[in-house]
Amino acid sequence: MLLLSIFGLSSLLGASDSAAAALGLGVIATLALVVVHIFTSLLPERLPRIARTIAIVLIAGGTVGALELLVNAFWYELYKALGLFLPLIVVACLVAARPEIETIAWTPRQACITALRMGVGFLAIALALGIAREIVGHGSVFHRAAQLLGTWAAPLDHTFFRPSLGFVLAVLAPGAFIALGILLALYQWLRSLTPKTDD
């Protein structure tokens, strides 16, 4: 299952301690996936493998750099909150999607749809981790969402209990691994409930 590529996930753990940051990161990663997929699908088909790889690396690097600049310009608070994680995670996400990006036969349309599916999967996992960790750790969801994401996100901001009552472990790095473990277990359990199909 491509959504659960552990490689892409493990780097996500650093920035999933709050729901608002996780949502912002998920959207940015989705955007990066779509842009990289579309541009690589435009590369000529009959290209030596090495040239194709170089071109993809150039496109991916350029996309991440451009996104970083744009987020810095238009979502400054989000940029400050994500810091180094922004390029780090987007690159990890692209690496995880490498088999799909390198597929030669995509039309731009197919590539776009594939990228969107992957991006939304990544977003869903990031958001699930972010919400769970923020509730357990700080007793809130989407805290500071209005500053990070824009005023439209203000109604998402909820506080359930005082931050001092929170279980600190959840927002620390080990808590991220525990949360991810629970999430994977949940996923396996849900899979075991549905009848087996060949995938």
Added chain:
Amino acid sequence: MANAAEQRSPWPAAVLVFVVAVVVIAALMAIAHTTRQRIERNEHAWLKERLDTLVPPTLHDNDLLADYTTITAPAVFGTATPIGVYRARRAGVPTAAVLLPIAPDGYGGPIELMVAVSANGTLLGVQVIAHHETPGLGDYFERSDWLDRFRGRSLETPPQSKWTVRQEGGEFDSFTGATVTPKAIIKTVRVTLEYYRNHSEQLFTQPIAK
């Protein structure tokens, strides 16, 4: 035949990679150029917001952001990084200075502070602008009024021996489960006040730096 010849010749591929590189670089440069001003404005707005909460507008009639200089005093601050200073003046008379010292001994690395001192050496306020302290423990100052308790203090209140956490006979509360962070902040604030007392004249006469 044609296909095989094409695969042997590296030129079409090389040209294509070159074109991709040029396009990517051009696009990045264009984006960097168009966003530069906006990014600069964001940074200024972010700084100004913090400066305005520290230094009341009644205290100055100059542009704090423009009246900027740097100091370097590794022996005092424990870091060779130049420390930024924003100077507040009213009718040309110095009224306050906002120093940006770095506490080098934070638990998770350096803690970047913003320390506002009025002309007579009283603290107007302290803010943390960047840190890597443990979430939930060392970042207690983010979710409490702990930093507010610096306001109005000076080198005399409390006396130097009391400028530490309560566990060590000081006047300041510690954080639950984290004493390294508050100690690092308290020490740097005290050191900043001492530097200000000894160098305030030089601080306000120094030329504007970039």
